Amino acid sequence: MDEIVYRLNAEVSAAIDCTQCGACCKQLIVNITPSDADRMSTHLQLSTPQFKDKFVEEGSSGMMIMNTIPCHFLAGNKCSAYEARFTECREFPDLHKPNFRSRLFATLIHYAMCPIIYNVVEELKEETGFTPKSPDGNLIEASHENIDTPD
């Protein structure tokens, strides 16, 4: 499975221009590692404490996160600090990583946001002959009756 996803990711990523999108930068909370903070501080010609004061807060897990959504460094749909962008920014949408099956839920959370994920998943469904089935083994018909709606 990983090999198929790697190939589809390469094909789809080559056909999609992230600078015309920027959806992840507009919607995701970005975790920041200590080395990310050092690299971005240097890029911005700030000390690391100055950088943290201005742009960083502590997330619930204790990790550093950006203190705004969209990200401070988004200019239009482009990253204004691209060379120094954070590790998570470099890796998203993570389709080059192993164990796609174990990360499927985390990937599908972003299915509607990220055109790369959307297209890779749709191509993957085609290649694997995926058909949605209910627990009794019957095909699930596309119908509004299958969608839970609030009372």
Ligand code: SF4
């Ligand atoms: S640092 Fe750049 S790539 Fe990362 S979220 Fe901010 S704008 Fe996007």
Ligand code: SF4
């Ligand atoms: S949401 Fe996906 S397609 Fe859009 S900029 Fe981010 S990685 Fe690129």
